[in-house]
Structures are given as C-alpha cells and as structure tokens.
Amino acid sequence: MHKLLKKLLYVSFIYLFLQMNVYAVQEFVIEDIRVEGLQRITPGTVFNYLPMKVGDTYDDQLSAEAVRALFKTGFFKDVRLERDGGILVIILEERPSIGSITLSGNEDIRSEDLIDSLRQIGFAEGRAFDRLQLEKLEQELRRQYNSLGKYAVKLESTVTELDNNRVAVAIDVSEGVVAKIRKINIVGNTVFKEKKLLKLFKSTTPTLFSFFTKDDQYSRQKLTADIESLRSHYLNNGYINFNVDSSQVSITPDKKGIYITINITEGELFTVSEVKLTGKLILPEDDIFDLISIRSGDIFARRQLTSSSDAISTLLGNDGYAFSNVNAIPEINDEDKTV
Incomplete structure (x- = not known):
C-alpha cells in the first residue's frame, strides 16, 4: 500500500509538471499592445497601469505583474492576456x-x-x-x-x-426602534454611591417622563458624554488619578434592550500643596495670584484650575496680550497625595 501511494504521488507530480509546462507563457518581444473590451475606461488609463511597454520581453513574471496590476485597479471583473504574433492582446471585462x-x-x-x-x-x-x-x-x-x-x-x-x-x-x-436602557452599573466606586453618580448621567433607565425626554434611549454619543461627566465629577473632587477602565454595552437578543457596565478606579484623594507661577510674567505677580481660585491646602479641583487659567488669559488679553499662553500643569506627588 505504501509503495502504491508513492507511485501515485510520483505520477501526480509528473502530471502537474507537464501541466505547468503546457500553460507556461512563451517568451517574445512585444512589438505592439492592443486593448480589447473597453467600454467606459480609456486605453490610456490601462497603459498607465501596465508594467510593460513595446520592446520589452514578455514572460511569466511580466504576465503575472500585469494581471495583478489591472485587477488591483478595481476597474475590471476579468483580465486575460493573449498573443497575436508579436502583439500582446489584453482582453478586459469592465466592472459596471x-x-x-x-x-x-x-x-x-x-x-x-x-x-x-x-x-x-x-x-x-x-x-x-x-x-x-x-x-x-x-x-x-x-x-x-x-x-x-x-x-x-x-x-x-x-x-x-x-x-x-x-x-x-x-x-x-x-430603522427599527431605539434600544432602551434597562440597567446601568458602575463598578469600583466606594467614595460616592452609585445612585449619586447616576444622577450625573443624561442616560437613564425608563421613568414616567422618558416618553417625552427620551432619556432612556441609548446612543453612543450620549454615553460618551455621561462618562465625561463622571470623570469631571471625580477630578473636581480631588481624585486626580481617577480612571475609567472600561465601558461595556450588552444588547438583549431581541436588540431592544441595553445593559451598560462602567468599570472605574477612583484613586486617592489629593490636596494642593503649593501654587507657583513660572515663565515670563508680564503683569505683577500679586495681580495674577488674585485671579487664582485654588489655594494651598484645598482639595484639588480641575474646574478651579481651568477657571483660574481662563481668568488669567482674559486679564492678559485685556492688557493687549491677545496671544498669551497660560497652561496649568499639575505636578502629582503620589507619596504624600498632593498636587
């Protein structure tokens, strides 16, 4: 049985070898190129994509490159190359x-x-x-x-x-109906109760007024905005290392119900250890400090940091420095939980 299998494999190899020789392209020097089958596409477009020109020697490699290049354009449903004496004939079938x-x-x-x-x-x-x-x-x-x-x-x-x-x-x-939110879970919160955090969201489970407000209808954009509100809440209450680890949306089999799970890491509470001004100060330092609403010993709040930067930019703009650049850069000290 083993010997018979070896003979069959040998015969198959000889057959494939003969087939490859039968279909091998006969090399010739291209005297002219003729394109057939075009309806909308111009011959010039075809010639731009061809890897050969008159005077080249046509062989297997050039044939494969030409077929590949023409198919790659996406214009053609079928590509065939034939020889008519010294003329290379390109027969094309355009896609509609x-x-x-x-x-x-x-x-x-x-x-x-x-x-x-x-x-x-x-x-x-x-x-x-x-x-x-x-x-x-x-x-x-x-x-x-x-x-x-x-x-x-x-x-x-x-x-x-x-x-x-x-x-x-x-x-x-x-279009079908908009999927309704059946449940929103926040996982990882210990400082704030889930009920309080969910009040920050515009997305809710169905209520008596949902028929009018549509707040129980899920949309990706609304969820993204809600997650940003959640992040802002923590950052404005001292949790500068707060992170949303993941948000998962599960759809019921009938595609009409949505379950949302938001996994968070609250981090530690941070306070402000010092507020410094650096860079080129154009105005008196005291005038600038008067506009800073966050002070040493305060609980860190991104909202106060942003409003202080805006107030300084406005002051500089009113004094003629319209293109001044004010950046608030928190330097986090994880060891003593200060900024």
Missing part, C-alpha cells in the same frame, strides 16, 4: 459603474449625510461597482444606526442592471 444610489426608509439620518458617508468609503455614482464595496456600505450604515441605538436596523440592497454597463443601487432601510 454605479449609475445611481437611492435610499428609502431612512428617517433618523438624512439621505445626503448617508450618501456623503458612502462617498468617503469609495461608493459613489460613477465609481466602479464592487459587491465587496456594497457589503462595506451596509456595514457603514449599520455602524451609523448602531451609534444612534438602533441595533435592530435592517437593510435590503437591490442592484438593477442599466444600459451602458451601469447598475442602479437601491437600499431600503428598516
């Missing part, structure tokens, strides 16, 4: 171009905005139609609707052939 793109059923996102987003990923009228691009288009649309909390969105794309090797693309959108 996109004649029109229509959207229906979209209410939350304007058609103009959607088409502009599609143009950015290369899917636009006049461009070569590619099924893979259509799949990317659908992914982009789903991403946009998901960011609005509409995870049950359904898309149906229809491609209709037109004359002159063009296609019409119609996309029907069934």
Whole structure:
C-alpha cells in the first residue's frame, strides 16, 4: 500500500509538471499592445497601469505583474492576456459603474449625510461597482444606526442592471426602534454611591417622563458624554488619578434592550500643596495670584484650575496680550497625595 501511494504521488507530480509546462507563457518581444473590451475606461488609463511597454520581453513574471496590476485597479471583473504574433492582446471585462444610489426608509439620518458617508468609503455614482464595496456600505450604515441605538436596523440592497454597463443601487432601510436602557452599573466606586453618580448621567433607565425626554434611549454619543461627566465629577473632587477602565454595552437578543457596565478606579484623594507661577510674567505677580481660585491646602479641583487659567488669559488679553499662553500643569506627588 505504501509503495502504491508513492507511485501515485510520483505520477501526480509528473502530471502537474507537464501541466505547468503546457500553460507556461512563451517568451517574445512585444512589438505592439492592443486593448480589447473597453467600454467606459480609456486605453490610456490601462497603459498607465501596465508594467510593460513595446520592446520589452514578455514572460511569466511580466504576465503575472500585469494581471495583478489591472485587477488591483478595481476597474475590471476579468483580465486575460493573449498573443497575436508579436502583439500582446489584453482582453478586459469592465466592472459596471454605479449609475445611481437611492435610499428609502431612512428617517433618523438624512439621505445626503448617508450618501456623503458612502462617498468617503469609495461608493459613489460613477465609481466602479464592487459587491465587496456594497457589503462595506451596509456595514457603514449599520455602524451609523448602531451609534444612534438602533441595533435592530435592517437593510435590503437591490442592484438593477442599466444600459451602458451601469447598475442602479437601491437600499431600503428598516430603522427599527431605539434600544432602551434597562440597567446601568458602575463598578469600583466606594467614595460616592452609585445612585449619586447616576444622577450625573443624561442616560437613564425608563421613568414616567422618558416618553417625552427620551432619556432612556441609548446612543453612543450620549454615553460618551455621561462618562465625561463622571470623570469631571471625580477630578473636581480631588481624585486626580481617577480612571475609567472600561465601558461595556450588552444588547438583549431581541436588540431592544441595553445593559451598560462602567468599570472605574477612583484613586486617592489629593490636596494642593503649593501654587507657583513660572515663565515670563508680564503683569505683577500679586495681580495674577488674585485671579487664582485654588489655594494651598484645598482639595484639588480641575474646574478651579481651568477657571483660574481662563481668568488669567482674559486679564492678559485685556492688557493687549491677545496671544498669551497660560497652561496649568499639575505636578502629582503620589507619596504624600498632593498636587
């Protein structure tokens, strides 16, 4: 059995070797290049992408490079190279171009905005139609609707052939309902109660007024703003090393419910040990210090730091220094928990 297997493998190898020789390209010097099959694309465009020219010796490597280069353009569905005496014949089948793109059923996102987003990923009228691009288009649309909390969105794309090797693309959108927030969990808080922290959020679980306020409807942008409010709360209350470790959004199987989990590290409480002014001071130091609302011994608060910087910038601007640069740089001492 082992010997028989070796003989079969040997025969298979000989067969493949013969096949490779049969299909090997015969080398010849290119006397002319002829392009066939074009409808919209000009021969000049094709020649720009070709790795060979008249006078070159045509061989296997040059053939593979030419086919690869033409396919890479995305313009062609099929590429064949043939020889007619000393003439290299390039036979092409163009991809159809996109004649029109229509959207229906979209209410939350304007058609103009959607088409502009599609143009950015290369899917636009006049461009070569590619099924893979259509799949990317659908992914982009789903991403946009998901960011609005509409995870049950359904898309149906229809491609209709037109004359002159063009296609019409119609996309029907069934937006579905916005997913409602069923629960928000904050994990890692010990200083502030979760109930107090959740009052900082615009996102909430359903209440009596949610029908009017829509505050129980999930959106990625709203959650991002809520997390920033949470961060500001801690930074304004002395927790300069506060960190949001992760935020997880879980969707129910029916895609109508959202569970949000926010993992945080509060860090330690920091106080201000000293306030110093550095750099080129144009105005008297006392005048500048009068505008600084944070003092040594205070609990660190980013809000006070920002307002102090703004007040100094305004003072300098009123004195004619419109382009002055004021930066508040906290120097953190983790050992004694001071700034």
